[in-house]
Amino acid sequence: MKKTSEYLRTRKSRGERIAMLTCYDFPTALWEEQAGVDVMLVGDSVGTNVLGYESVREVTLDDVIHHVKATRRGVSTAYLLADLPSGTYDEAADALLHAGALLRAGADGVKLEGFRPEIVSYLTDRGVDVCAHLGLNPQVHEKHALQAKTADAALQLIDESAALEAAGAFMIVYELIPEEVAREATQRLGIPTIGIGAGRYTDGQVLVVHDALGANAFELRHSRKYEDLRGRGTQAMRAYVEDVHSGRFPEATNVRHLPEAEAAFARRARRRVQDVPSGRNASARPADPSREQQDFDEWCGHMAYHE
Numbered sequence: 524m525k526k527t528s529e530y531l532r533t534r535k536s537r538g539e540r541i542a543m544l545t546c547y548d549f550p551t552a553l554w555e556e557q558a559g560v561d562v563m564l565v566g567d568s569v570g571t572n573v574l575g576y577e578s579v580r581e582v583t584l585d586d587v588i589h590h591v592k593a594t595r596r597g598v599s600t601a602y603l604l605a606d607l608p609s610g611t612y613d614e615a616a617d618a619l620l621h622a623g624a625l626l627r628a629g630a631d632g633v634k635l636e637g638f639r640p641e642i643v644s645y646l647t648d649r650g651v652d653v654c655a656h657l658g659l660n661p662q663v664h665e666k667h668a669l670q671a672k673t674a675d676a677a678l679q680l681i682d683e684s685a686a687l688e689a690a691g692a693f694m695i696v697y698e699l700i701p702e703e704v705a706r707e708a709t710q711r712l713g714i715p716t717i718g719i720g721a722g723r724y725t726d727g728q729v730l731v732v733h734d735a736l737g738a739n740a741f742e743l744r745h746s747r748k749y750e751d752l753r754g755r756g757t758q759a760m761r762a763y764v765e766d767v768h769s770g771r772f773p774e775a776t777n778v779r780h781l782p783e784a785e786a787a788f789a790r791r792a793r794r795r796v797q798d799v800p801s802g803r804n805a806s807a808r809p810a811d812p813s814r815e816q817q818d819f820d821e822w823c824g825h826m827a828y829h830e
């Protein structure tokens with residue numbers, strides 16, 4: 524069953540948590556599907572986790588489109604959410620144009636940062652699923668620090684959340700806010716809340732898949748490392764390099780041989796190699812080059828057939 528925004532809302536009403544992970548490519552989407560991930564997010568974190576950018580602000584719409592298309596090919600049931608990158612939703616008309624491009628690439632809905640109820644309502648009125656994103660907004664905040672940590676800021680975040688829900692947002696991501704604030708907001712809202720560094724009481728959780736799999740060098744307090752992909756992956760690659768350098772790979776089981784019927788040709792080829800003069804005469808041409816070419820073409824034809 525394909526997971527829709529209504530399905531996610533139903534999960535909240537039933538008290539069932541929502542598991543969301545970022546996803547940027549086809550094979551990871553297949554793994555996430557198999558694992559039962561509810562929402563895959565092609566986040567602008569693709570910039571710092573995959574593309575080697577310094578900041579998510581460098582991510583372009585084309586970058587996200589490219590990764591949405593790749594991810595889509597591996598999605599069968601999960602809800603596929605895509606980030607509108609920085610600078611693509613300053614004006615409502617631009618937001619619609621760019622959201623449309625993400626939906627055409629295969630996204631089911633878009634996510635945008637900050638308190639932008641006018642953009643949210645403009646998009647949702649036109650049939651676009653919009654997920655809001657409050658708390659730490661990496662497209663805006665230079666420093667990755669806890670947000671909404673005063674009573675006033677906490678109340679403001681809760682009010683803004685209610686206004687975004689009223690504007691039509693189907694879900695809200697809270698990043699790096701105190702657990703108490705996220706808990707209160709989650710209780711007040713009818714739409715699902717998803718936390719990253721927002722404590723235990725949101726309706727769902729999201730992690731950057733590279734953090735969850737341990738692909739990055741750093742560790743984050745709010746995250747959990749379920750695998751050591753960086754360590755184990757590097758170890759595996761080192762083993763491969765050593766095998767190639769030492770000649771241990773490939774071995775007999777990796778090799779394919781000439782079919783029996785072609786063995787006669789192999790014997791002829793071996794004989795010819797033995798007949799080729801070595802040293803200064805190595806470039807001497809064979810007695811009948813056209814015949815040799817003919818034999819070789821014939822053999823290539825056979826080999827193509829046997830492949």
Ligand code: KIV
Binds near residue numbers: 566
């Ligand atoms: O881009 C991203 O990965 C995100 C998550 C942190 C929610 O927006």
